[in-house]
Amino acid sequence: MRALLLFFLVGLFGIAHAQKYPILHYTTREGLSQMQVMSTFRDSRGYLWVGTKYGFCKFNGESFEKFPPDSKTVDFSVNGFAEDSKGNLYIQSDFITRFNGQQFVEIKNAQLVYNQLCIDDHDRVFCRSNATGELNMLVNDSLVVVNWPSLKNRKLKWLTYDKPPPVR
Numbered sequence: 001m002r003a004l005l006l007f008f009l010v011g012l013f014g015i016a017h018a019q020k021y022p023i024l025h026y027t028t029r030e031g032l033s034q035m036q037v038m039s040t041f042r043d044s045r046g047y048l049w050v051g052t053k054y055g056f057c058k059f060n061g062e063s064f065e066k067f068p069p070d071s072k073t074v075d076f077s078v079n080g081f082a083e084d085s086k087g088n089l090y091i092q093s094d095f096i097t098r099f100n101g102q103q104f105v106e107i108k109n110a111q112l113v114y115n116q117l118c119i120d121d122h123d124r125v126f127c128r129s130n131a132t133g134e135l136n137m138l139v140n141d142s143l144v145v146v147n148w149p150s151l152k153n154r155k156l157k158w159l160t161y162d163k164p165p166p167v168r
Helices: 002-016
Strands: 037-042 048-052 056-059 064-067 080-083 089-092 096-099 104-106 114-119 125-129 135-139 142-145
Touching: 037 080, 048 080, 048 089, 080 114, 089 114
Parallel strands: none
Antiparallel strands: 037 048, 048 056, 056 064, 080 089, 089 096, 096 104, 114 125, 125 135, 135 142
């Protein structure tokens, strides 16, 4: 009986002291470019980048700045983001684009669809070709297939780079 009473009191105490965090819902009325969110990314400056099925947005904590799809900057669906140590944002749609905060630079050799965009500790940008499963690396604003001996005759199914977030 004591165990049951103790279990009840501990459970009641845990419920009574649970914290409640506010949840804010953002829609197209608040400035989101589209309701189907495909990816989110927080950059080194604290901005939240939101990739949707219709371009992407930058959220500064109060308002959204929209970046609609364009055949030269981003395709419709934005599926990922990555940032290098210089603050350049890499945007993954059906092709990859670099954004330095002022202008967009289209990465060449983007005739294939790429995914799993990653940047390592040496600022090397990697992605995987959806069609071939090959690992690609960015060299002089062009994607080239990585020819490492360990990858010979292998197709990647998934690519990720596990590094701890920067200390703020």
